[in-house]
Amino acid sequence: MGFPFGVNILKSDNFGVSFEVVPSIRTEKNISKMSNVVFHPGAMFRFKHGFTFIGRMAFETGGRYGVTPVFNQVIKKGKDASLYVSVPLPVRFGNDLPVSVSTGIQVGVSF
Template sequence: MHPIILINKNHTTTNFDGYYQVVFPFGINIWKSKKIGFSIELAPGIRAEGETSKMNNLLIHPGVLVALGKGFGFAGRLAFETSGRYGVTPVLSKVVKKNKGSAFYIAMPMPVRFGNNQPASFSAGFQIGISF
């Protein structure tokens, strides 16, 4: 997942503005029916700035999955970060190529975060992935 923009009451920042952040979510989806399921994601984040890079955060991301039809989906996730932040992440997704045992998708996560003595924030990102 590539964060695009982060907005809070103090400032607006974009990825590539002095640093590069990327997140590698992986998880398990359990579908209760064709329309609703449960998901748990773990998502380590890596930040490259100047001459260094490091894993700077681990996101624990449980949520509910809803199939909206025609390849569209919605995930409503809770968010717990090792950085001390917490919140919710609504995610809209679309399957762009379905194979026999997998699917390629694109998604737009829209995290809202609170806590850790920082102002509330909203961000948006772009995600591509494969599901099995």
């Protein structure tokens, strides 16, 4: 299970830069440990109606690398914070393993 946290810096109403770090915890045979950290720099493109696309590169401490396009939608906009849902689509290469493609869902609060 990953625990993403990040910082987005808006350069304009429609564009920004994004950096996310995702430490992962793995449980096997009732033993849990931190198994990997993903460093995710990227560009953020904001559109109308609370939709944002974030194109991220991915560098994992486990030796894999790739890209993670993220589709993000604000579902409740508040005065000081907003609730959002994101769907990342990680694609990974390297480390003498086959290419992997997966998906996920994130729910978060932006300030």
